[in-house]
Amino acid sequence: MIRQGDGTLKNVIYILNYLRSYNVLVMAVHVLSALIALLGYFRFIPKILVVITGWMLYYSAIPAFNSGFLLMMLFGTFAIFMNPKANRPSAILFSNLAFIAAIIQFILVYAVAAFYKFEGTTWLNGTSLHYVLYYRPLVNEGPANFLHQFPTMLKVLTYVGLGYQASFGLLIWVKWIKRPLLIVGLCFHLFIGLVMHLWDFAFAMIFAYALFIDLPKVSLDSLRFKKLANTKRA
């Protein structure tokens, strides 16, 4: 439930609902800040600006955005604390905690989606993909008619999609499964992009897989007390 909050900062987020003429300015600040943050200048300020202006744009045009944007905004918030060049132990700690938060957040996306799907009927009886292809606001008639010729495949893909989302949070930690799992996910989201034209959502999910690449390197070094103690003694 979205509700306008109390307090100055919260109200700044909703300001574009009242001052539509500032849309372009806020959009310009958003894009510029994102570029500066990507180039690595001025540690915190551009990242904070990206998040604040992003939410301002979101709340001024909620129906124009989908969950992909929400996921990127959440990652943007965690990214404020991420710093690959950190040297101070506290900065390393915050960076690692933010990274862990992003991983948990992403796993939560699939887990919550799967949980809700198990409460429905079309996912459990394998007809979801059949009905999605009839959803004309997102799916064109041509590809839908072609895919409807293969009902068994649609049923299998429905179960694969459900199983993928339900098991992602567990299987991603199994070293030998991780790569095929991410490839299946890549195909799953490319399918969403190609057939449903939800490219922003598809790319948001695909880009988020970067969190799981080189997973062995994601050590919780700043959380390892013994190792830190040894380093200090040396």
Added chain:
Amino acid sequence: MPLSTKTSAANTSNKSLRFFTLGGLLFLLFHFLLTLVYCFPEKPLAESLRQSSNEYMVPFFHQGWQLFAPDVPLYHGRVYFKTMPASFDTAWVPFGSNKAVSEHWKLNYAANRLSLMLMADMKKDLYFAGDTMKYDLVQNGRGYLSFVYFAGELQRAKTGSRPDSIQIKLDVIYPETPEGAPLNENLSYIFPWFELK
């Protein structure tokens, strides 16, 4: 990767780092507990917890991951409008892909989201008085009013001025079942004219 894996603990006591680590982990626990509460708005939970979760999550951590769940939509809506005075060539102008105004792909997406909102309002607020279908409650809802605003803006983009009144039509389209039978009969609703001035 943005993750820093350096282990240097120089100039910082192990004890204070341990304190911050514990604090950080506890904060993550707190954050994701409230996130879970927020992600399941209809689950029975203490009202105070629900309220705290809403306060904490909105606006900066707002999220929802139902993603075609619990079921994919079993119908979709097509919304059209008419204006007075008329400014478009056709009587019923479709929202969404509208070459008369803009071909921006987000228009179609936004129109779809608003039609879902309108249909949810209609499920809740449409009623009969005798044999007459009454739209007044729906016409006070966010879905309908968003379309009225949307139609006014589309006309303004085309002509430079807003119309005096707007009429909305909603077609509800049902798909075929996997066996090839129609899931339901398609429906059409024409709302009363809405005066803007």
